């Protein structure tokens with residue numbers, strides 16, 4: 001038995017046959033170069049074939065995982081049509097008298113190195129996409145064959161790394177699990193594994209070879225442990241763990257349609273945090289009573305350009321319609337700091353978390369803000385939408401946001417476009433400043449939602465991205481709890497409800513504290529809803 005340790009991406013137990021996966025990159029160049037004209041022609045037809053493959057993949061990804069999973073293929077199509085990319089390959093063929101495969105390789109290395117050197121984390125990730133499209137072209141330059149992915153059905157896929165595009169070509173529904181020697185928890189592949197509930201472990205550091213083929217692999221996605229050729233004792237242990245987990249899930253699923261209410265009758269609705277309409281499946285599976293935080297910036301990330309009003313309108317409307325009478329709180333753009341997209345052209349900052357982010361960007365770019373507000377207001381005619389503004393530190397900011405909102409509503413009215421005239425307007429309390437003046441802010445808000453992730457960061461002066469500072473990032477610090485309590489009291493004095501949408505809302509050891517403070521709603525990741533509901537139902541505040 002061989003034991004590997006890695007980082008878990010999706011927690012569950014899985015077992016299956018060991019199957020080594022090589023992406024498009026396994027297809028290496030062989031043979032002598034033709035004339036430059038011949039090689040350019042070979043490149044052009046492989047590129048055309050690659051575009052056709054991507055168009056097919058796009059279609060099937062929309063069906064399998066929804067629009068946000070499919071966007072990647074559209075981005076790849078755009079990269080393959082980029083003049084700089086085409087020029088880089090063709091110039092190398094002409095200058096170097098080399099095979100098209102080598103020219104594609106050289107161009108991919110140069111372009112991806114340029115991406116990797118960028119400050120922006122999102123752009124650095126694009127280096128992998130350049131290799132992905134180039135490997136596709138190289139494969140098509142070789143045999144042009146269509147691959148048979150059925151060998152991976154029911155297996156644990158083991159690979160050096162896995163591109164999201166490769167993953168979507170597999171019969172993913174049938175994959176038992178994924179183990180990568182490299183990879184990252186923030187990659188598109190990881191996001192897809194979470195969306196599709198596939199147990200996955202990354203960064204095991206062990207190169208996989210065919211030597212392990214046909215052996216059994218067992219994944220413990222809770223601890224990040226991989227067992228190759230597991231002993232009988234381990235298999236038994238894992239079976240027991242899996243049975244206990246499945247039993248627990250089944251038990252929790254019975255609460256899906258229940259109300260989150262304590263034994264003595266106090267209701268504390270549990271909402272879901274989402275980033276796209278594609279997450280609605282998990283929202284339903286976990287019986288969310290509403291959407292407490294739609295992180296609208298996810299519609300802007302992973303894009304080459306600003307999403308249009310129509311694109312945003314379609315996304316907000318879909319969520320509003322599917323949620324029906326249940327509330328949907330859409331948070332306006334929260335870009336900046338760790339959430340970057342190149343086309344925003346944000347300046348490099350020394351302290352980005354204290355810099356140009358969230359509502360500051362929206363107020364500095366009223367056209368951008370108004371486009372989002374128009375989409376949001378128009379969608380409000382189709383369900384129970386509320387809007388809320390992130391990272392507020394002053395009353396002036398709230399008044400400016402509301403003035404823009406009113407201007408947009410007046411514009412819509414003049415254009416005879418419908419919207420909910422009574423749409424509620426909320427403020428996120430995620431800075432100590434906002435908590436400390438929450439009595440003043442409450443006069444201008446219909447509700448508060450406490451973003452504890454940022455509230456902890458700014459109260460304790462601990463960067464939430466710095467893993468070395470994890471021990472100092474203490475959401476249960478008395479200063480944080482006092483700010484929460486103060487916000488709830490001020491909100492209630494003004495007669496408005498106060499929810500929590502930061503990760504602290506899912507901390508079951510604080511559920512009773514929040515109930516006693518008078519918190520009116522908790523919004524958490526879909527998978528955290530049912531354990532939280534179970535906890536609420538188990539409490540009796542009169543005792």
Ligand code: PEP
Nearest residue numbers: 430451452453454501502
């Ligand atoms: C928060 O800060 O708690 C929050 C909910 O917003 P985000 O995590 O998206 O910054």
Ligand code: MG
Nearest residue numbers: 430451453454
């Ligand atoms: Mg926040």
